[in-house]
Amino acid sequence: MELFPTALADRMKAAALELAVLAGHLALYPSGLVGERRTTAGSPAASGATAGARGPAARPVVLLHGFVDNRSVFVLLRRALARHGRDCVESLNYSPLTCDLRTAAELLDRRVTDLLDRTGHTEVDLVGHSLGGLIARYYVQRLGGDARVRTLAMLGTPHSGTAFAPLAVADAHPLVRQMRPGSEVLRELAGPAPGCRTRFVSFWSDLDQVMVPVETARLEHPDLIVQNVRVSGIGHLALPVHPTVAAGILRALDEGGPAAGARDDAAGASSVA
Numbered sequence: 001m002e003l004f005p006t007a008l009a010d011r012m013k014a015a016a017l018e019l020a021v022l023a024g025h026l027a028l029y030p031s032g033l034v035g036e037r038r039t040t041a042g043s044p045a046a047s048g049a050t051a052g053a054r055g056p057a058a059r060p061v062v063l064l065h066g067f068v069d070n071r072s073v074f075v076l077l078r079r080a081l082a083r084h085g086r087d088c089v090e091s092l093n094y095s096p097l098t099c100d101l102r103t104a105a106e107l108l109d110r111r112v113t114d115l116l117d118r119t120g121h122t123e124v125d126l127v128g129h130s131l132g133g134l135i136a137r138y139y140v141q142r143l144g145g146d147a148r149v150r151t152l153a154m155l156g157t158p159h160s161g162t163a164f165a166p167l168a169v170a171d172a173h174p175l176v177r178q179m180r181p182g183s184e185v186l187r188e189l190a191g192p193a194p195g196c197r198t199r200f201v202s203f204w205s206d207l208d209q210v211m212v213p214v215e216t217a218r219l220e221h222p223d224l225i226v227q228n229v230r231v232s233g234i235g236h237l238a239l240p241v242h243p244t245v246a247a248g249i250l251r252a253l254d255e256g257g258p259a260a261g262a263r264d265d266a267a268g269a270s271s272v273a
Contacts, residue, residue, distance in 0.1 A: 010233055014207040018235040025073060025237065032065075032072025036091060059150060060088040060115055060124045061253070064108065064132030066156075067175055068096050073129060073240050080246040086253070088119060094135070099174040101131065101185060105138040112139075112148055125253045126152045129240045130210070131179060133157025133202070137189055141224075146198040153201045153249050155239040156208050159219045161186050163212045181216075193223040200226045201252040203245055210236040227252070 071091030133154030161181030
């Protein structure tokens with residue numbers, strides 16, 4: 001008898017947090033339109049000297065935002081990464097006029113190549129929120145990005161498509177259609193990916209109102225090394241800013257992953273909250 005009131009209270013708390021996050025993000029949004037300074041070889045970030053980070057901990061990180069968003073959504077996550085020794089962090093702003101996520105994935109390919117050339121590293125880690133996770137997946141699975149990406153962390157990404165009703169008003173936008181169940185791009189990503197070396201970590205929330213059903217943010221693929229991480233009590237917008245999720249991302253990036261071709265046998269959902 002107490003389950004329903006508890007569930008209702010959790011949903012109300014999550015909704016209140018979503019509104020607070022939305023208000024804060026709207027205030028920061030203009031700052032995300034300004035280009036960021038790129039890391040160069042010889043800078044403290046490139047060498048990993050600022051936080052004593054060496055080896056795997058010093059891998060550059062590239063962040064990818066979701067639909068009609070920009071890099072400002074990652075302000076708090078960038079701070080968490082920097083405190084953890086990840087000072088070489090860059091964001092990819094793809095244009096809201098982009099009509100095909102494959103185009104954004106090709107842009108990501110060029111950005112990763114440029115970043116590795118500038119810093120002298122051989123691998124990066126990627127973090128993608130929502131649509132950004134699909135773009136990163138396409139780069140890794142379909143454009144050979146697994147040769148350069150150690151870990152891809154995805155937050156609220158519609159791996160099998162979302163039936164979120166309010167998006168119907170935006171269905172005229174090609175990117176929205178590509179996030180719908182059964183789209184051509186999602187069928188491509190569901191296809192064989194033998195030998196993919198990247199480790200995938202997908203964070204999904206039980207109260208994510210944009211992922212319909214919420215389980216669409218779980219990644220299931222027989223050829224991929226996958227860990228699904230269940231987050232309790234927060235919504236879609238809160239995923240990139242919540243400290244518990246940030247801690248989970250840091251752990252995922254630090255853990256690296258199994259050897260190439262190995263399977264993650266502990267791929268079931270686990271709770272970080």
